[in-house]
Amino acid sequence: MTAAAIPELPLYDLPGFTHRWVDGLHAVEGGPQTGPALVLLAGFPQTWWAWCKAMPGLAERFRVIAIDLPGQGHSDRPHDSYDTHTVASRIQAALTALGVPKYWLAAHDIGAWVAFSLALKHEDRLHGLALLDAGIPGITLPDSIPTDPDRAWKTWHFAFHLVPDLPETLLAGREREYVDWFLKAKALSTFDSTEIDHYAAALAAEGGLRASLAYYRDAAESARKNHAALERRHLTVPVLGISSSHGSIPDMAASLSPWADNATGVVIPNSGHFIPDEQPAAVVAALTAFIER
Template identity: 45%
Template sequence: MLVAGFPQSSYAWRRLMPLLADRFHVIAVDLPGQGDSDKPVDGYDTLTTGKRLRSLLKVLGEDWYVLVGHDVGAWVGYAYAHQFAADLRGVVLLDGNIPGVTLRPTITLGPDNWRNWHFLFNPIPDLPEALLQGRERILIEWFFSRKTANWRTTFSKADIDEYERAYQTPGGLRGMLGYYRAVLEDIEQNTPLMRRKIDVPVLALGGEVGSAPDLYESMQPLAQNVRGGVIAGSGHYIPEEEPEALAREISDFVNDLKA
């Protein structure tokens, strides 16, 4: 089960899925608020999102699987591994700073903190919608151009058109911003979860020049069984920048779970 992040949708997995589909049953989902899923008014905290995701998986008849989460999807994956460990073979966390876990609760001034400005901007009531309505493409291109090792070879005009389309749908901005508006709730929920280690096997991968290159090191004290490292030459958007390398990592991880 593949779960994408900000400012993306299940479209983010288009290059990875064919590389896995000959060996595994692969599903990519739009979380609530993403892509063509419903855009609820609330319920964007990761525990609520996890419950909704599990309900979908039950309807699909999936009861033992690996959850792969990138960015916001990694936030969901961390909480999900605590909530529904009995359903999981393992969890893959990709270049995400998890609120209250690997993301500091305060953001300080500094030369590298431009990467995290949106954690402060996105939760503001009303203002982001007023500034971004009709300008979604500017935001999307800003993130892709700043957080990708080589964005012009990674994202075509058609790719950006698709992400823009998704966030220009009714409620699209609400869905995009909703996960950030729930960050304080996520921190409150994750604080007690951190008192025990994740029981299921974890694969934690950061991009070499991504947002969380140290994700593997950060997760080591938080899980019983964790492996991972850095995807060389990749920025934040690993599934689109380095799909072949990611497919190898996931395949090896899942095959070892089957052994």
């Protein structure tokens, strides 16, 4: 275990949960140690805190472990590759170090990118996989960005983040305005100023913006590795696609089914893209039903 990787960033506590660091990655753990392990990954522009409203309910039955991806929150911000297979190997190594032999995995947005690749690389470690509203490179991510203004606002940033240097130039010092737009434009409910401040500070911390953009800049490599793995075999573990009434991917299950032998889906009503924040009780219910069935 190592000390906090980002000492200048405030550390949010959640009652009943403990902070841990493994090989530079930050994890927050709670719930019964003897319960089924459930690993949670968040996406852009968030941290593990995206799951904070759902974690207490999940911890009533499960050993819950929320992990900051490299570049998120209190995890490190390395300068090596951020393709999702490389990142997945780090997540798996951390879980091995935490003494988690087999687990359920639930992930949102970029976290779902990593989770899908992790399932391809380490399917024998998974009981099942739940993916929430995510355009996964090479899988559910469209090849082209729509130009219709009524749809383009959902995906325009994929192209923007790919441009070398320009996003850093425009966003440095304006991280809060950028995070504020994402959380308000893509959600039906309202994020409060404390939450916006938290995510903006994580993005503004040294290396945070660079690392966050790197996931998009390495997305083509992630897609290539996904397809290379899928040429050998498809996913056989149970897969749950969680969509939302006002999200980015209308039917996650349908988009995943060509690559997974056992894919089912659920649509969470009254929610935008940030489903764990907006409808935590519904997410707890969906994940609990998925695991316990």
